[in-house]
Amino acid sequence: MNGFSKYYQKDRQTRLNILVEQQKLSSAEVEKLAQAELDFELGDTMIENYLTQYQLPEGLALNYVIDGKEYLIPMVTEEPSVIAAASHGAQLVKKSGGFKAQVKERLMIGQIVLEQVSDAPTLAKKIKQQQDKLLTLANEAHPSIVSRGGGARELNVRILAPDMLSVDLVVDVKEAMGANMLNTMLEACAKYLEEELAVEVLLSILSNYATRCLVKVTCELPVENLTKGEISGAKIAQKIASASRLAQLDPYRATTHNKGIMNGIDAVVIASGNDWRAVEAGAHAYAARDEQYRGLSTWKLKGGKLCGELELPLPLATVGGSVSIVPLVKINQRLLELEDAKELEKIVAAVGLGQNLAALYALVTDGIQKGHMKLQLKSLAVSIGAKPQEVSQVVEKILAKKARDSATAQQILAEIRG
Numbered sequence: 097m098n099g100f101s102k103y104y105q106k107d108r109q110t111r112l113n114i115l116v117e118q119q120k121l122s123s124a125e126v127e128k129l130a131q132a133e134l135d136f137e138l139g140d141t142m143i144e145n146y147l148t149q150y151q152l153p154e155g156l157a158l159n160y161v162i163d164g165k166e167y168l169i170p171m172v173t174e175e176p177s178v179i180a181a182a183s184h185g186a187q188l189v190k191k192s193g194g195f196k197a198q199v200k201e202r203l204m205i206g207q208i209v210l211e212q213v214s215d216a217p218t219l220a221k222k223i224k225q226q227q228d229k230l231l232t233l234a235n236e237a238h239p240s241i242v243s244r245g246g247g248a249r250e251l252n253v254r255i256l257a258p259d260m261l262s263v264d265l266v267v268d269v270k271e272a273m274g275a276n277m278l279n280t281m282l283e284a285c286a287k288y289l290e291e292e293l294a295v296e297v298l299l300s301i302l303s304n305y306a307t308r309c310l311v312k313v314t315c316e317l318p319v320e321n322l323t324k325g326e327i328s329g330a331k332i333a334q335k336i337a338s339a340s341r342l343a344q345l346d347p348y349r350a351t352t353h354n355k356g357i358m359n360g361i362d363a364v365v366i367a368s369g370n371d372w373r374a375v376e377a378g379a380h381a382y383a384a385r386d387e388q389y390r391g392l393s394t395w396k397l398k399g400g401k402l403c404g405e406l407e408l409p410l411p412l413a414t415v416g417g418s419v420s421i422v423p424l425v426k427i428n429q430r431l432l433e434l435e436d437a438k439e440l441e442k443i444v445a446a447v448g449l450g451q452n453l454a455a456l457y458a459l460v461t462d463g464i465q466k467g468h469m470k471l472q473l474k475s476l477a478v479s480i481g482a483k484p485q486e487v488s489q490v491v492e493k494i495l496a497k498k499a500r501d502s503a504t505a506q507q508i509l510a511e512i513r514g
């Protein structure tokens with residue numbers, strides 16, 4: 097496209113001016129883009145062709161008690177009702193003693209994939225015999241992680257096809273997510289394998305299928321704590337357990353079940369400055385670990401209690417990447433009163449399970465729309481131009497109508513304005 101040559105070399109004002117010159121945006125629109133609070137240097141360090149700062153709302157989820165400690169949890173999301181639901185789910189669990197969470201290990205896996213292999217089993221054995229040498233090479237490539245008590249721990253070889261195998265390096269990355277760290281280690285090992293064993297390396301990179309970085313969170317609710325008006329807690333618990341079974345049986349439902357879980361998880365992952373695409377990719381792969389995509393959480397009735405469980409890979413960091421440079425992340429870490437990455441992983445998993453409980457509770461009682469509707473209508477009112485003082489009037493009036501669409505909302509707004 098004309099005018100955008102060497103765009104990355106221009107300063108921000110020039111980049112913005114080009115948008116006006118090329119008639120892509122008006123001066124008034126560009127003026128809005130120029131109002132970003134994020135410093136140009138920082139923005140341009142974080143991404144390429146930086147223009148402005150895209151803002152998302154941040155709010156607090158309440159009522160989260162995990163292993164006896166209560167948290168205030170910052171969540172960043174554009175979706176109405178996510179934070180309300182997360183807090184509601186946590187309130188039900190808090191009344192029943194809170195969440196329990198476990199992180200067994202916190203190791204990341206990276207792969208060096210070899211292709212054009214002629215005798216995969218023999219090569220796999222040869223590489224495995226060189227484990228100590230390869231672990232030493234990996235640690236020498238990133239010595240600072242060793243001095244922090246981490247480093248390369250294991251090397252495994254998987255035969256993917258008769259002519260292809262994956263050399264998996266397992267690394268303790270301490271407080272980091274470890275992508276760059278692992279990539280450096282993998283490249284050092286790949287070079288050695290090429291030189292010493294004359295193998296053909298296809299690629300070397302971290303795997304986002306972080307199966308050695310699993311978090312499990314559980315909770316148990318006496319069924320009577322689930323009672324809603326006339327509907328008994330036992331009935332609601334039975335329906336939630338059935339909805340959970342459904343998500344194990346049917347990928348169509350499992351996908352939506354997991355989307356609800358990720359509503360909570362992503363919002364905290366973003367607030368903590370972590371890579372939510374990495375978390376999403378790993379979570380969905382884990383949901384399909386037995387070759388059918390299933391719900392990540394389960395809810396079962398056991399002796400008068402509804403028992404919930406969620407296990408997933410959560411490679412989260414308290415340092416590195418954008419965690420260490422985005423100013424708001426530091427404040428969010430203070431709100432969370434975090435000790436380390438393991439604690440962050442437990443919090444995020446608990447929000448996933450709390451979010452899921454609230455969604456299932458709403459689905460099997462009122463249906464999801466009742467709770468959502470008022471919040472969605474508020475967004476609709478704002479989207480058609482209602483001022484803050486007009487929003488609640490538009491919402492009240494549109495609730496009485498059959499058609500709750502933007503044309504109706506505009507008509508109501510026009511009536512209010514007389």
Ligand code: NDP
Nearest residue numbers: 240269270271272273274275276277371374415416417418
């Ligand atoms: P960094 O490259 O920022 O590395 C983290 C660094 O933090 C370490 O190298 C270490 O450097 C320093 N550090 C300080 N204190 C500690 C501590 N207690 N424990 C561990 N490290 C510490 O980040 P990562 O390697 O974690 O990579 C994450 C980034 O990579 C994310 O931004 C992600 O989006 C991106 N990424 C993701 C990919 C994927 O998911 N597939 C692929 C490529 C990139 P030192 O010891 O020198 O101080």
